[in-house]
Amino acid sequence: MALAELxxxxxxxxxxxxxxxxxxxxxxxxxxxQLREEWVRRIADAQLLAAMTQEEVFAEATxxxxxxxxxxxxxTLEALQAYAQDLSxxxxxxxxxxxxxxxIVLLLRDVLARSLFAKYHMDSALLTRVxxxxxxxxxAIAITVAVxxxxxxxxVIREQQEAIRELSTPVLxxxxxxxxxxxxxxxxxxxxxxxxEQLLRAIxxxxxxxxxxxxxxxxAMDANVANHLVLTVESARLLGARVVVTGLSPxxxxxxVNIGVDLGKMNTVGDLQxxxxxxxxxxxxxxxxxxxxxx
Amino acid sequence: MQVPxxxxxxxxxxxxxxxxxxxxIVQLRDALVQQVGRYRSQGVIIDVTAxxxxxxxxxxxxxxxxxxxxxxxxxxxxxxxxxxxxxxxVHMGLALEGVATSLDLEEGLEYLKQTDxxxxxx
Numbered sequence: 582m583a584l585a586e587l588x589x590x591x592x593x594x595x596x597x598x599x600x601x602x603x604x605x606x607x608x609x610x611x612x613x614x615q616l617r618e619e620w621v622r623r624i625a626d627a628q629l630l631a632a633m634t635q636e637e638v639f640a641e642a643t644x645x646x647x648x649x650x651x652x653x654x655x656x657t658l659e660a661l662q663a664y665a666q667d668l669s670x671x672x673x674x675x676x677x678x679x680x681x682x683x684x685i686v687l688l689l690r691d692v693l694a695r696s697l698f699a700k701y702h703m704d705s706a707l708l709t710r711v712x713x714x715x716x717x718x719x720x721a722i723a724i725t726v727a728v729x730x731x732x733x734x735x736x737v738i739r740e741q742q743e744a745i746r747e748l749s750t751p752v753l754x755x756x757x758x759x760x761x762x763x764x765x766x767x768x769x770x771x772x773x774x775x776x777x778e779q780l781l782r783a784i785x786x787x788x789x790x791x792x793x794x795x796x797x798x799x800x801a802m803d804a805n806v807a808n809h810l811v812l813t814v815e816s817a818r819l820l821g822a823r824v825v826v827t828g829l830s831p832x833x834x835x836x837x838v839n840i841g842v843d844l845g846k847m848n849t850v851g852d853l854q855x856x857x858x859x860x861x862x863x864x865x866x867x868x869x870x871x872x873x874x875x876x
Numbered sequence: 877m878q879v880p881x882x883x884x885x886x887x888x889x890x891x892x893x894x895x896x897x898x899x900x901i902v903q904l905r906d907a908l909v910q911q912v913g914r915y916r917s918q919g920v921i922i923d924v925t926a927x928x929x930x931x932x933x934x935x936x937x938x939x940x941x942x943x944x945x946x947x948x949x950x951x952x953x954x955x956x957x958x959x960x961x962x963x964x965x966v967h968m969g970l971a972l973e974g975v976a977t978s979l980d981l982e983e984g985l986e987y988l989k990q991t992d993x994x995x996x997x998x
Binding site (some may be wrong): 777778781782784785788790812815816817818819820821822 | 936962966
């Protein structure tokens with residue numbers, strides 16, 4: 582939902598010039614100290630915001646309370662949205678979860694509602710009108726804060742995914758015509774594609790005849806990525822390079838067998854050392870120890 | 877557009893210089909098979925460095941060249957497939973099965989020189 586639409590749908594229907602509305606705001610302002618304390622107490626009882634210290638919770642509670650009342654007073658949500666964004670940026674790295682943020686906002690809503698009940702319970706018609714003014718605004722505020730938090734979390738996750746993808750996998754030349762591509766971590770289809778393109782360019786640039794792709798550092802592989810690995814081997818061949826895959830874990834070996842990968846297309850060796858030795862053999866190298874000098 | 881075919885020792889070298897029509901590819905195939913017989917060549921190199929794309933017809937016909945030429949006692953190597961082209965080809969399932977491939981002309985000649993090679997391209 583675009584922010585503009587969100588604003589439109591959650592705009593409090595009563596306007597700030599309504600005397601009832603102003604009385605409501607005055608009540609919340611006037612009882613600020615005790616209502617805020619009540620709220621902080623209920624947050625502690627519900628064991629929310631455990632990642633934060635008492636002082637921090639109190640400080641944030643104050644800011645949230647004031648922003649809340651400010652939003653009610655002005656019937657606008659911009660300042661609150663900005664505050665929610667700022668709050669989220671600060672508390673997400675602290676490990677605060679979505680249910681905690683939603684939880685504390687709803688608790689505040691309850692605390693304020695109860696105080697309104699306490700004040701106006703004698704006159705049920707008036708109480709109804711007060712609640713008519715209060716509820717839509719309170720709901721709009723709860724949604725704003727929750728959505729702001731979730732949006733920020735999604736943004737952080739997207740950034741992290743991007744960072745992971747950009748971790749460039751080096752293609753290393755260890756001998757003339759021999760390249761090694763050590764793959765570490767999670768491979769998603771996009772990273773797999775990036776790796777292949779990088780590898781093909783390196784084959785061409787280094788005129789490699791053998792490539793050892795080591796996947797010791799890859800914990801798991803789904804059928805998609807396994808197929809991509811096969812395609813990588815095939816495309817390397819089109820550039821005249823032979824691929825040796827090393828470091829398959831038992832789990833990945835199982836995956837490859839299960840999905841019916843044509844194993845004839847993949848040359849595999851147990852570990853990286855074996856892979857390099859095989860590659861050297863193919864290239865016509867032989868490694869011999871230097872003889873001890875005769876005394 | 878006719879693809880020039882050069883004779884170099886016991887090898888024939890065909891260098892494709894621009895995009896080919898299907899008819900051009902068929903003509904190249906027939907010319908190569910014919911010349912292998914005429915010159916009793918032992919190797920055929922087809923250089924596709926200049927090609928930006930390789931579709932299923934082109935790859936299919938190149939495979940035909942390799943098979944037909946083999947029947948006449950010669951080996952074929954395709955050289956110069958660009959990284960992007962290779963990537964696209966395998967994703968379309970066109971992996972040039974059974975046809976030897978090398979990085980470039982130099983590598984291709986090196987490949988053909990080796991007498992001690994397994995019969996299969998892989």
